[in-house]
Amino acid sequence: MHSFWRPDIKFPITKSLTVHKAYLAYMDHITWIVLSKSNLQVILNDATQFYHANDSQVNGSKLQVIAVNFKEKKINPIYIGQDRDEVHATSKHEFVQFLEVWFREKSHKKNTVELVQREIDRITRIIRYKSMTNKQVHYIISQILLSRIEYRMINSHINLSICKRLIAKYSQIFKNSIQVTYTISNSAIRYSGIYNLKSISELQNELQINGLIHRLNDTGSVDTSTFIHLKDLQLANWESTNILTNNNLFDQILNTVHSLEINFQSPCIQELFQ
DSSP: OEEEEOSOTTSOOOEEEEOOOOEEEETTEEEEOOSSHHHHHHHHHHHHHHHHHTTOOOOGGGOOBOOTTOOOSSOOOEEETTTTEEEOBOOTTOOEEETTEEEOSSOOHHHHHHHHHHHHHHHHHHHHTSOOOHHHHHHIIIIIIHHHHHHHTTTOOOOHHHHHHHHHHHHHHHHHHTTOOTTSOHHHHHOTTTTOOOOHHHHHHHHHHHHHHHHHTOSSHHHHHHHHHHHHHHHHTTOOSOTTTSSOOOOHHHHHHHHTTOOOOOHHHHHHHO
16 A cells, blocks of 8 residues: 655655555465565465464355455456365445454445444344333444444444434434324434433434544555545645645545534644645
């Protein structure tokens, strides 16, 4: 991953940011990131030798491949394991699961909304037909349902209108549990001095802004890759000013950050974006 730019178009001096990340690993979940099919095959061949030397093997049936921006109509398979099991790339519309988060080649916002809706339907269906106190309902929604929704949204940004639509169902269930009319404003049950039942948009703001802050303050490759993404956004939108301190780039998380009047300042940010 890299980004190149000229700080001043009057001079031919070019600055750049580059980072290379070849893999992600968590417990027994491994993700390899490569630029080409041939590079991936080399890595898989090395992995096969390593596992064989340690009296283990890779289950080819569990291996999934996402080919991003691959222009050929037909993609030949790659091979894994001592038996040379064939592994084909997933289609553009097929999702791949990694640690309960779903990915695919193209944007998956619509699928994220469907997953969130499914979580809400599952929990509200249970609550509706159970005899519970309002405190029990509050606990289930705030600690279980909203936690699951938060995890589902970890790699997507849902706009405000969709968030309001998703909130409506569990808000109605909660109002029934506390025996108030459904016409009462949702702000009443979200007020911190009463029930403090967070909305999905609030949850999303906290999740994504905290995530951005952590990435900006990381001292490793996460920090660099974040700056590369932000620099590419600035260049793609022809922004001549700092996108982290000026409300002139309407892009999902940054737009939310700006609406909350949050600014980021550091010598590194000052140098990169101005």
